[in-house]
Amino acid sequence: MKKTYRIAAALLLCALAGLAQAQDKDRPPAAAPLPTWEQLTPAQRDELIAPMRERWNRSPEDRQRMYDHAHRWRTMSPEQRREARKGMQRWEQMDPQKREQARALFEHMRGMSPEDRKALKEKWREMTPEQRKQWFEENRSKP
Structure with missing residues (x-):
């Protein structure tokens, strides 16, 4: 949205x-x-x-x-x-790398229920930068 x-x-x-x-x-x-x-x-x-x-x-x-x-x-x-x-x-x-991460997060959340989105947002806020980078590498959208 x-x-x-x-x-x-x-x-x-x-x-x-x-x-x-x-x-x-x-x-x-x-x-x-x-x-x-x-x-x-x-x-x-x-x-x-x-x-x-x-x-x-x-x-x-x-x-x-x-x-x-x-x-x-x-x-x-x-x-x-x-x-x-x-x-x-x-x-x-935003720098290009952060934009790419934001796109990946958005695409991942697109199909989620509101409850699952809320849970992921909370988890994201608690993640360290290293954990976020790892999440991004695991969930990066393929070109």
């Missing part, structure tokens, strides 16, 4: 990055509050949507997943969205 939040947060960040790259003539002064969607110019709206449009057109096989993620994002509470953003930031700051 956290992976879903990270992807939704990434989609939102892509859209916001597009807005940040709007031409200076379309950009409101820095001190001015940003307008509502209806008050944006067509060029500003296009800047927001362009990254998503490009990704949508580039990856037909991912469209259902993107649509589902967008729907889930809209149904999240503000607190869930904040947590999703924090998770995305944590993921971006």
Whole structure:
């Protein structure tokens, strides 16, 4: 589920990055509050949507997943969205080895019952770094 939040947060960040790259003539002064969607110019709206449009057109096989993620994002509470953003930031700051370990842990937990996931999380917190490394080597997903 956290992976879903990270992807939704990434989609939102892509859209916001597009807005940040709007031409200076379309950009409101820095001190001015940003307008509502209806008050944006067509060029500003296009800047927001362009990254998503490009990704949508580039990856037909991912469209259902993107649509589902967008729907889930809209149904999240503000607190869930904040947590999703924090998770995305944590993921971006992780070194590649830790990311690989996180993927392996996520894949391993995907098919578990909530009770088994909770037990594994507790066990993981109690493990030493050496034990975690050993667990990772035993449970690493095959390429």
